[in-house]
Amino acid sequence: MSQPATFTGTYTVSGMTCGHCVSSVREEIGEIDGVTSVEVDLGSGQVDVAAERPLDTAAVRTAVQEAGYDLAAEQGATT
C-alpha cells in the first residue's frame, strides 16, 4: 500500500472508563472526513489521530462530545 501524506494529532479525552468508551470515541472520531486511524489508550486517555488532511480540532472536539466525553487537553496537531 502506498503511503499518502499523513497528518497526526494527539488529544486527551477525559471520562473514558472501559472498552466501550474507547470504541465510542474511536467510532465518532473515525467518522471525521479524512481520518484514517484512531488509536485510543484507555489508561491515559490519550488519543492519537491520523488523517490524510490537516485535522480540525473543533471537529475532533465535537466528535468526542458526540461520543459523550470531553476533550481534556490538546497537544496540538503536527503535520
Ligand SMILES: [Cu+2]
Ligand atoms: Cu465505558
